[in-house]
Amino acid sequence: MRVLFTIYPNSLAHLYPVVPLAWALQSAGHEVRIATHVSSAELIVRTGLTPVGLGDPEQPPVRLTDDCSPPRSPEDVDRYARVLGLTPEQREHWIVFYQYLMQPVSDYVRLDRSEASDLVDFASTWKPDLIFWDPTHPAGAVAARVSGAAHARFLIGHDMFGWCLDRLAERRDDLRAAGLDENPLASLIRPLAEHYGLEVDRELLYGQWSVETMLDGLRLPTSTKKLSMRHVPYVDPQLFPEWLHESPENKRCECCGRLGRRRIAMSLGESTRRFINGDWDRTPRILQALEGLEDLEVVATLDQAQLHDVKKVPHNVRPIDWVPLPQLMPTCSALIHHGGIGTYSAAVAAKVPQLVCDLADESLLMRLVEDDPNVMKAGTYRLGWEFGVREEGEASAPTAHWELPAKKVEATPVSEFMLSKGSGARLDHRAQSIEEMRELIWHVATDPSYHANAAALYDDWMAMPGPGDVVPDLEKLTVQNRRR
The missing domain is CATH 3.40.50.2000 (Glycogen Phosphorylase B;)
Structure with a gap:
């Protein structure tokens, strides 16, 4: 079968966890591709896997532009936490989802950029049987629905998305009464989904199932169907010092x-x-x-x-x-x-x-830094900025610092x-x-x-089952869930 992974670009933390499973599938005779922004192609090639470049090669990834998505305001975070009735510990889960993880989601479902449409076009042409999508890259679910592929989330850490979606569903009426968006993730995905004639349903948000790599005791309880797999550490092969x-x-x-x-x-x-x-x-x-x-x-x-x-x-x-x-x-x-x-x-x-x-x-x-915005302090970062890639002097417009x-x-x-x-x-x-x-x-x-x-x-x-152990399960789930 053909298997397509789609991941957040230019991040080893998002690429390396999928490599052992991608190689297990490839070693079992399946065709494997990894799709992300074209600037990540070299990173993927170094793993021995085949990249699919998304987006304009002349454009940087969205996060290195002046119009990348900013974090949600602390005031909005707190309003939701109060209506959701979260404990202090649960509030931290909400912060990770709403303030940290919604940024990459916002950047890579945009209709004014070509990354998401390129992914859908490739899936429509290549016809994968199975698409694994990074939770920060839900355009993968849209591509799967359009192409008829089975699809699953690949969880590289705690399932903050699943946990927070469950909380939002539980308090839907309270959120409406408070004038808050009852599902901000669905609202982000909806323009892309509707562009392809799709409704945003539970499957488009959660996947048909998820690969869970966390040990018991580190997992968050969610309502999603999960397939356990051992997180096998991987880095690019290098000469042993x-x-x-x-x-x-x-x-x-x-x-x-x-x-x-x-x-x-x-x-x-x-x-x-x-x-x-x-x-x-x-x-x-x-x-x-x-x-x-x-x-x-x-x-x-x-x-x-x-x-x-x-x-x-x-x-x-x-x-x-x-x-x-x-x-x-x-x-x-x-x-x-x-x-x-x-x-x-x-x-x-x-x-x-x-x-x-x-x-x-x-x-x-x-929180936004209130002092001199021209000073990069330890613990602050600037939107659209990265050491050695796009630094302060290259920014065409001033942007806020976040602490x-x-x-x-x-x-x-x-x-x-x-x-x-x-x-x-x-x-x-x-x-x-x-x-x-x-x-x-x-x-x-x-x-x-x-x-x-x-x-x-x-x-x-x-x-826990290793990457090779779960391949037969994935083959069965793919046959059961693909739509062609």
């Missing part, structure tokens, strides 16, 4: 001459460092805590933007712009990270305890999950002192109980 060949416990440190030190890794993700200058006060404080741990060798995947406010890098810390985590993790005794699902999964697959950077008491709500909270959107649920499993800890760089962080890092890296619990979590992960 020579210094990773030898275990750190068998070599002598070049700086201090110590023999047999443990290695830990520090990784704060690839997305934030593309859009903000610096790393709040997080990286400087964590590096201060690491400075006193002479018996640890630290490999820190930090670039110059993240090191912007760092006065001194400790001699036991090796800063490196990029190293594949699946290569690094098997040599490590612990991982300090931002809470991203891909990073968390790489540690789970290597049985490595985790320290998740999380400010438990800080909301994810974004981001000093944590990843998944940080709190991931840290709470690791705490519940006894295989990790929360690293709160604002609530904990340098000494408390230093002691916690050492404890997680060296205490046998954390390693035993990380091994038990690995067993839970391995008990």
